[in-house]
Amino acid sequence: MELPLAINKASTTPPFEQLRMQLLAAVQNGTLPAGTRLPTVRALAGELELAANTVAASYRALEKDGVIETRGRSGSFVAATGDPTTAQLQLAAQAFAERAGQLGVSPAAAVAAVRAAFDAR
Incomplete structure (x- = not known):
């Protein structure tokens, strides 16, 4: 293959x-x-x-x-x-964590930003 x-x-x-x-x-x-x-x-x-x-x-x-x-x-x-929803979420989380790290954002600040985004929906 x-x-x-x-x-x-x-x-x-x-x-x-x-x-x-x-x-x-x-x-x-x-x-x-x-x-x-x-x-x-x-x-x-x-x-x-x-x-x-x-x-x-x-x-x-x-x-x-x-x-x-x-x-x-x-x-x-x-x-x-394999659960494709979980897999998609994992990919999105990985991409977000990588980008947050590139921006120099702490894990706590990144998580707070995610919570704020969910609250704004």
Whole structure:
């Protein structure tokens, strides 16, 4: 399976997080439908020129979020039970946290801004 994945080594976002976000997006947009077998950690690491531990960290994070499941020696697969709403919220929160950090805003001030936005709705 050919996945359109690319790691920007100049990005301030760690490679494992870039990979996690790209795989999550592929699940959400249907490029990786439920039940799809993912490349092995070593194969994907070689393809993306990353350390195997970097790919494994992405897979572990996605598994923790219920997006993928590991079936022992059979490999890793897109889970049938991943909640797209939760995944979308996680992406939005990550983007917000990253932008708030770029602006030099403290976590407490960022959370206060979110609460104010909800109150204004």
